[in-house]
Amino acid sequence: MGGVTSDSTADGTTTGTAGSTGPNSAAGPNGPTGAPPSLAVSGLAYAYPDGHQALFGVDLTVPRGERVALLGPNGAGKTTLVLHLNGILTAGAGSVAVAGLPVEPRHLAEIRRRVGIVFQDPDDQLFMPTVREDVAFGPATAGLRGAELDARVHEALARVGMEAHSDRPPHHLSFGQRRRVAVATVLAMRPEILVLDEPSSNLDPASRRELADILVELDVTVLMVTHDLPYALQLCPRAVVLSDGVIVADGETRELLCDEALLAAHRLELPFGFDPGSAKVPQR
Numbered sequence: 001m002g003g004v005t006s007d008s009t010a011d012g013t014t015t016g017t018a019g020s021t022g023p024n025s026a027a028g029p030n031g032p033t034g035a036p037p038s039l040a041v042s043g044l045a046y047a048y049p050d051g052h053q054a055l056f057g058v059d060l061t062v063p064r065g066e067r068v069a070l071l072g073p074n075g076a077g078k079t080t081l082v083l084h085l086n087g088i089l090t091a092g093a094g095s096v097a098v099a100g101l102p103v104e105p106r107h108l109a110e111i112r113r114r115v116g117i118v119f120q121d122p123d124d125q126l127f128m129p130t131v132r133e134d135v136a137f138g139p140a141t142a143g144l145r146g147a148e149l150d151a152r153v154h155e156a157l158a159r160v161g162m163e164a165h166s167d168r169p170p171h172h173l174s175f176g177q178r179r180r181v182a183v184a185t186v187l188a189m190r191p192e193i194l195v196l197d198e199p200s201s202n203l204d205p206a207s208r209r210e211l212a213d214i215l216v217e218l219d220v221t222v223l224m225v226t227h228d229l230p231y232a233l234q235l236c237p238r239a240v241v242l243s244d245g246v247i248v249a250d251g252e253t254r255e256l257l258c259d260e261a262l263l264a265a266h267r268l269e270l271p272f273g274f275d276p277g278s279a280k281v282p283q284r
């Protein structure tokens with residue numbers, strides 16, 4: 001593969017160019033305006049309290065405005081990495097910074113305002129008695145009230161086509177409907193960095209396409225964990241492969257998906273009949 005790869009070393013750190021800017025990034029790591037990257041992960045290692053080590057020195061830089069797919073097999077550490085991006089988990093070693101702010105207790109409120117995470121399981125996101133209250137929760141906590149809050153909730157639910165369900169309890173909804181509401185809770189916060197952990201799983205094809213339409217319209221940085229490789233190609237010019245807690249590839253999504261040896265080595269499989277070499281990707 002002519003793409004950008006990195007090698008893991010015996011001590012679990014990564015070498016090579018993973019973590020540098022991707023092929024679609026702006027002039028340098030700080031982008032054309034000199035703004036700090038949206039996400040800067042360096043040497044991140046993490047072991048769960050039971051001793052299971054999930055990350056072994058991850059380096060990943062995502063410049064502002066880029067959309068990056070995070071690929072990798074089950075158990076690779078993708079969700080563990082995501083949970084470090086707003087301080088739900090705390091780095092065992094290494095560092096994580098969001099828009100230049102180190103992910104540390106003193107910055108968490110600001111970081112959580114800037115980074116919206118759509119969790120892998122929508123039931124981790126929805127906890128209020130009604131859909132409307134769940135979507136209002138974040139903006140209300142941020143200080144919105146009255147008509148402004150109502151408008152924000154209405155807009156977010158309309159975007160995911162769930163307005164008609166706003167008075168229902170989330171636990172009465174189907175899984176795909178709960179996923180759409182979970183996306184709305186995050187959109188309602190108007191984050192500048194959107195992190196989505198398998199957002200297309202359990203969505204019907206129309207909802208999957210509608211979510212893609214929303215994501216390309218937003219002027220935000222996106223990190224999208226997905227097993228849906230055509231979706232990664234459609235939405236993200238750059239992809240990163242995480243496997244066994246290390247980044248093993250970082251480059252143009254199409255180039256990665258055309259690398260059969262890379263895919264086979266990391267349990268990534270294209271859907272039957274899908275040819276990433278000839279698939280048309282919308283110009284953006």
Ligand SMILES: Nc1ncnc2c1ncn2[C@@H]1O[C@H](COP(=O)(O)OP(=O)(O)OP(=O)(O)O)[C@@H](O)[C@H]1O
Pocket residue numbers: 048049050052053054072073074075076077078079080081120
């Ligand atoms: N709470 C936990 N305690 C101990 N080990 C955990 C915990 N959560 C995850 N792990 C382990 O950490 C590793 C990485 O898990 P993680 O959930 O990050 O994988 P993933 O790449 O998101 O996988 P998937 O594609 O299945 O969502 C796995 O080996 C998993 O068993």
Ligand SMILES: [Mg+2]
Pocket residue numbers: 078079080120197
């Ligand atoms: Mg996961």
